[in-house]
Amino acid sequence: MWGIELNRQSDIPLKRQLYRTLRDWILNGRLPAGETLPSTRSLARDLKVSRNTVCEAYEKLIAEGLVSNHPGASTRVADGLLIEKAGAASLTLSEPPGPRYVVDFQTGQPELRQFPRQLWQKTLYRAAQKMPLEQFGLSGPQGLLPLREEISGWLFRSRGLNVSSMDIFITAGATQALHLIASALGETGQTVLVEDPCHTGMLQSFLNRGCRVIPVAVDRQGLKTDELSGPPASIIYITPSHQFPLGGILPAGRRAALVRFARQNGSYIVEDDYDSEFRYSGDPVAPLLAMDSEQVIYVGTFSKVLFPALRVGYVVLPRKLHPIWNERRTYTDVQNPPFEQVALADFLQHRDLDKYVRKMRRVYADRRRILLQTLQEGFGHQWQVWGDAAGLHLAIEFPGLLFNPEFFKQCLTRGLRIAPVENYCLRKGQHLNQLLIGYGHLEAAQIRQGVRLLQEIINHTLN
Amino acid sequence: MWGIELNRQSDIPLKRQLYRTLRDWILNGRLPAGETLPSTRSLARDLKVSRNTVCEAYEKLIAEGLVSNHPGASTRVADGLLIEKAGAASLTLSEPPGPRYVVDFQTGQPELRQFPRQLWQKTLYRAAQKMPLEQFGLSGPQGLLPLREEISGWLFRSRGLNVSSMDIFITAGATQALHLIASALGETGQTVLVEDPCHTGMLQSFLNRGCRVIPVAVDRQGLKTDELSGPPASIIYITPSHQFPLGGILPAGRRAALVRFARQNGSYIVEDDYDSEFRYSGDPVAPLLAMDSEQVIYVGTFSKVLFPALRVGYVVLPRKLHPIWNERRTYTDVQNPPFEQVALADFLQHRDLDKYVRKMRRVYADRRRILLQTLQEGFGHQWQVWGDAAGLHLAIEFPGLLFNPEFFKQCLTRGLRIAPVENYCLRKGQHLNQLLIGYGHLEAAQIRQGVRLLQEIINHTLN
Secondary structure: OOOOOOOOOOOOOHHHHHHHHHHHHHHOOOOOOOOEOOOHHHHHHHHOOOHHHHHHHHHHHHHOOOEEOOOOOOOEEOOHHHHHHHHOOOOOOOOOOOOOOOEEOOOOOOOOOOOOHHHHHHHHHHHHHHOOHHHHOOOOOOOOHHHHHHHHHHHHHHHOOOOOHHHEEEEOOHHHHHHHHHHHHOOOOOEEEEEEOOOHHHHHHHHHOOOEEEEEEEEOOEEOHHHOOOOOOOEEEEOOOOOOOOOOOOOHHHHHHHHHHHHHHOOEEEEEOOOOOOEOOOOOOOOHHHOOOOOEEEEEEOOOOOOHHHOOEEEEOOHHHHHHHHHHHHHHOOOOOHHHHHHHHHHHHOOHHHHHHHHHHHHHHHHHHHHHHHHHHHHHHHOEEEOOOEOOEEEEEOOOOOOOHHHHHHHHHHOEEOEEHHHHOOOOOOOOOEEEEEOOOOOHHHHHHHHHHHHHHHHHHOO | OOOOOOOOOOOOOHHHHHHHHHHHHHHOOOOOOOOEOOOHHHHHHHHOOOHHHHHHHHHHHHHOOOEEOOOOOOOEEOOHHHHHHHHOOOOOOOOOOOOOOOEEOOOOOOOOOOOOHHHHHHHHHHHHHHOOHHHHOOOOOOOOHHHHHHHHHHHHHHHOOOOOHHHEEEEOOHHHHHHHHHHHHOOOOOEEEEEEOOOHHHHHHHHHOOOEEEEEEEEOOEEOHHHOOOOOOOEEEEOOOOOOOOOOOOOHHHHHHHHHHHHHHOOEEEEEOOOOOOEOOOOOOOOHHHOOOOOEEEEEEOOOOOOHHHOOEEEEOOHHHHHHHHHHHHHHOOOOOHHHHHHHHHHHHOOHHHHHHHHHHHHHHHHHHHHHHHHHHHHHHHOEEEOOOEOOEEEEEOOOOOOOHHHHHHHHHHOEEOEEHHHHOOOOOOOOOEEEEEOOOOOHHHHHHHHHHHHHHHHHHOO
């Protein structure tokens, strides 16, 4: 069956070998989304193993959300994770927005054309020039102190946070932060609670570590904390300042409930604050970290603010995790290179980052306004907006519509890249009338053209 | 006992919780090297768990080499791993050679003072200048093509290897390469065969992944392939071009035996070619990769050649591992930053690297000659050299001497940093008369002073 090869001489149990082969094939796309797995009976017969072996492998795949099975239906490869892999924000493989799409509403894409390249280039040059010779050697897993001090100042200026540079750890971006958290705290079979929908790509580190990922529903205000329950979770992964992808800000009551739940269960809260630099009205949202620095691990990044290839992020860690973090980072990739660290510290020290964020906030707010206005003109009362006025994308709902495969096929044909919220759902079927529109990287004309295309496709396929 | 806390409500078995707590404490230094673990009986009583639970946790620690137990003796925290952590080459935490040591014979330290900083700085500036705008966005987990093409050329020029840029994957250094290999191929309970002694820090990724590490003895020629046996291993980790730390070059017969063994057992050979740029006599050693590109994963780095903080290495991967590698890299830290990649490609294209390696080969060969001569003058027939004329350190043996704790205490007192080969051994007690001298970063005067100090300490404590 499919050329699955099991090694009976191996010290790895057959069920584990089978699970691993199928998992790898799903993750690398050899088994595409929606593919039906053979029945346990027929696969067991073909592989000459007990049916129990196949059942256990399948159950593990189901538990990890890699395949779905509904009573009475066949077992299929889940489509959430894979479409994510091909289409999602920060994890897309090499595929610059090109002529393949007429309009690309991909989420999580900052505008690169307005980035002050020359200033950065000079800053990088100065950084290499003034670096003490020792920094050409290893300078430690925590990251350079001047950068950590500047980030401490930045957290205060941008979010009102009081954090010591001692508790800040530089990472090679937010993805690595999640990877290291999974490596330090995750363990086979442990439970990780996540928002549903969420940035499913960010869960991969937990899945690769063998954790069980349990979805908790999200509404307009973010995580529904009254649905927190179940076995004690090691980790709760959440985006409280701007829920990804639906955009809610977690209200104070839910924040308190969440922290209480985490304390009672000894869970760590992983707070991913991926884009709160870009709020277009009201004060900055105070991070959860301000409520509890013992249970909350705060994850920040400069990829959205500056440019994705920078690969510099940071975590704010509770003291008791410092030793294990340093150990894991040392044996993962030792440290960040120093040049970007020194340059970024400079950029922060001279308030070049503050200036750039102020400028881009205006640019993005403008684009958002144009998008909302164009949607209003095109769809009248047919649609609603979700979430807070923040970030680089918009979640919109069309009550009564169902975005079906025919719709997305038409989008592809017409050159419109647009993702359904459904792509980011672990439990399928709850968000079928919602779409995500990434607008950060698009000029006004492209936004208008995209909405026109969307309108034509909706009229053509759904009305 | 020691404040160990077990959570009886957790879905993680108690033995696993206990194992994990002890492992973390050993790795973060809370349980120092040599510390005696309580007897299984007394710990079981104190924690109110079955003795079996404690035994299983201890057995896992023993299997991973974290604690040692000899029949009739108490169970103690192994000292190999920990001294390694504090003292070894590429994994040292922030601790530049400073006034703490009068002479620092640490291994794996390249000379930084002769690095052409200005040239590198200009190259970095040019790289940032000519980078296409897309490269400020994500450019993919495999690394930039121009760099991979230059590395392909470099592998041919420096080692006679014919490797396609398609099979080269850029990493954030050799440590990350090992980490990703463990992540892609390692699985709890799987077997990894390693040289003994070896760069024990490099094993940490396998241990963190839950693999069983099994030592295979090394003699003057490298891995004793006639001792390869045991359960099928997933991975064989080896340094055939210049065994670390003893310096042997694996002879052709053993190479063939190793590849045969790997093919028969379906094992991958991880070939760590950490310093073969620096050979001072004879032709370059042909890597194992030349014998088998299906079973061999080749790991290279530029940290030793240029400077440790660069964080650029690479692997040459068998085709069937490409998809899983890209998946793991994407969810580990996405990609390297582009600036160093473009700058290094430039450095290679203009043959600046070739020139620098030629220059440093002369510098290091000189230092090696001075070290050997000074040792000869100081110790006459009392000592022997091990290994090939290559690299940045020397393994030496003093037949009949035993370097005891008193000796190393005296070294510390007198300000001499020098490591016993024993630090890198998994099975203890076989290499007690051998020392490692890192000389790459030391001027002639420092080398002579270090040997004088060594002579005084040996005379004082051992003769």
